[in-house]
Every structure is written in C-alpha cells, then in structure tokens.
Amino acid sequence: MTTRREQISEERRQQIIDGALKVFAEKGFVQATNKDVAEAAGINSPGLIYHYFADKADLLRAIIERYGPPMQVLARPEEFMQLPLEEALTQFGLSYLRLTDDPKIGASIRVLMAEAFHNPEFAKILAEVGPLRVWQLLADYLAHKMDDGTLRRADPRIAARCFVGPLVLEMLSRKIFSLAYDMSVDAGALVAMNVAIFVRGMSPER
Amino acid sequence: MTTRREQISEERRQQIIDGALKVFAEKGFVQATNKDVAEAAGINSPGLIYHYFADKADLLRAIIERYGPPMQVLARPEEFMQLPLEEALTQFGLSYLRLTDDPKIGASIRVLMAEAFHNPEFAKILAEVGPLRVWQLLADYLAHKMDDGTLRRADPRIAARCFVGPLVLEMLSRKIFSLAYDMSVDAGALVAMNVAIFVRGMSPER
DNA sequence: TACTATTGACTGATCAATCAAACAATCGAT
C-alpha cells in the first residue's frame, strides 16, 4: 500500500529527475550545478536533492532508468522478422525517428550521448544496450531476406549500416544538434526515399 | 625574417595546442584543467599557458584554426562536379572517412562535436563551415546528374543525406565513439557498398 | 510525540586566472 506521503515523495523525486534532465540536456552534466537543478525542479534548496539521491551521478542513473530510449520495433522482434520488406524498413525508419518525438526521450539521448563522448566505458555500455542491438536486429532481418531471395547477397552488417546511416544523421542533426533551420526536410519523406533507394539498390540482379 | 627566438616561441605555442588537443579530446573542454594541459604539453607551469593564450577558450580557438577539418573534395569543386557518378561518390566517401585518419584531426572533430553538443550557437557555426557546405556540394552534384539523366529526379538535398548518412555513422561510431571492437567493417567495403546501393537505387526508372 | 521533508548556511576542495620575481636570450655600446 502506498501512503499519501510516499506518493508525494515519489512526485518530488520525479520532479527533481525532470529538472535534472532539462538542465543536463542544456548545459551538460558537468556544467550543470545542483543549484540549476533545484531551480529547474522548482525546489528551494540544492540540499534537498541529497535527500532523494546519493550524489550528482545518481541523478544521471535515475535519468537513464526513467527515460532511457526504448524502441518499439525491438519489443516484438519475431513479428518484425515476418514483415514484408518495404513495410519492415519503413516501420523501422519511422519508429527510429519517432523516438525523439517525446522531448524527454530526445533530451535524455542528448545527455547520454554527450556523456558517452567523454567516457569510452560508458559509450560501450550505452551502444550495447541501444543502437548495436537494434542494428543487429536489422542485420538479421536483412540476412533473412537475402536467404529467401528478396535481396541480393551482401554482408548484412554493412547493409544494415547503409540503411540506418541516414536515420542516425537525421536524428543527430535535427534533434541533437538542433540544426533544423535551413534544411527543412520532412522525416517521412526522408524515410520513404531511404527505403526506396535501399530496396532498389539491394534488389537481386537480373 | 624569423629570429631563433620567434621560432622557439612558435614551437612552444604549438606544443601547448597539441597538449590541449589531447587533453580536451580525452576529458572534454570543461573537465580538462590547465594543469592537465601543462602536463600533456610538457611544460612545468599552468601559468605559462597565459603567456601564449588569453584564456582557456582561446586554446579552443587555436585548436580550430590549427586542426579544423579540411575536406579535399571541397578544395576543387569544379573538378568534382565534372567527375562521372561512381567515381565522384567513391572519392567523396573515401575522403570523408579519410578525414579522421590523421589522429589529430580526429581528436579535433571529437572536441568540436562535444562542444557543439553543449552550445547551439557554436553548433550552428561549426555546421555551416563544415558538414553543411560539404553536403550542399554533394546535393548540387546530384542535381546536376539528375538534369543530365544519369539519376532519377528527386529532392537532391534528401538524396545527399541518404548517401552521406552511412558515412557519418561510420565516422561517428568508429572514430568518435571508438566502437570499433565488434563491428569490424572495412571502410573501403562500406563506401563501395554504399555507392553501389545508391547508384542502383537512384538510377533512372525504365 | 515521532517521523520525514525541507531549508539555507557552511565546508573543503578545485581551479581559472594573476602576478611578482627569477631566468635566459639578444643586442648595442664599448
């Protein structure tokens, strides 16, 4: 049973996580001060943070747990493996780009990537639970489609990278680097074109 | 005429820039201390840095001037525009990936990208002098090839992104994130496959 | 009353930047 007190306590905790996420995404983990976090979280004292979290790094851990990017495609890999080619690729592309539609997930990706930049250890762990697993799924799917003759034979890992590259670039430039201004390219159009090029480019030779 | 004194002075300056580049690439600009820089540069006092540079940010400026990524393709745009399709794309891809063969340029890209993460202002400037200009060149080339019937009609900016994406992803994961370990993919093979897919995928419909 | 939540003052550490003094090279005058 959760008492009223535990509820409020949980809300406060969440409040602080969100404040930290906002500040970390803007200024980076190192430059964000506890005072910044307290202000963004709407609490009056930086000291209170330490009632809920062990230290600054613990805040980062909490952000990962709360907003670590999920990926819909990954949730049902067997289903994904059965989809026809164009549908699978389009769905893959769209869910990849839709990841950052939730600003909080977008912000958390920003924070985690920035952290990975300075910390190879962390980068490795992050890559393994995130992108690498997803790309492996895609590589497996492509290998399957090569086996049944829908696609021409090639190294499926390289092929997967060729398909995923433009998606990563889009996410990176738009959401992470906020470079939306002059290269206003529709996400849907990008995915459609990327799928079209890839499917034609990988169709079996005749 | 450069006196012996000016020579030594210039060497010291360079020494400090290299030390700073090393430390900034490893720990990030904010976390790197002047003491770190002095040690990496092989000088005995952090105070000396201020004899050669106005402040810490000035060190970053010096790194940009010294190691800001050049791009061979950009040097002779007219020549590039005249190349046949596969050759142009292959050359473009290889020079893109070769950028980071020089560890110092690789390190500087690391430093600048990490900085751009925390500073939208800086990100915009960096993007404009670097990637955006290169991608625009590619988009122009593709538009040209669409006009003469070598490629099918499409938005050249999106097409350019589809081609560049895998290259950026490769550079990012390999050199910037140091994720070389388990996905050992040859750069040449990646470029070749990316070109092949793109050329077939964008060839005119029959 | 007993317990938890909250505050803000405080501490100790770190670090960018300054500075005065020591040191070294260069050069002109003798």
Next chain:
DNA sequence: ATCGATTGTTTGATTGATCAGTCAATAGTA
C-alpha cells in the same frame, strides 16, 4: 670579445570564485 640593458620566457605562489556535498535547525505530517 665583454658588459649591461632590454626584452621575452618561465616559474610557482596566490587569489577569488565556484560548487558538490554536509549538517544542524526548522517545518510539516501522521
């Protein structure tokens, strides 16, 4: 050549600011 003056280089001690984390006191709730 030698000397001293001048200029540029290097050092390490110091300063002042910032900030993560602590703590004792206070407010609020069951």
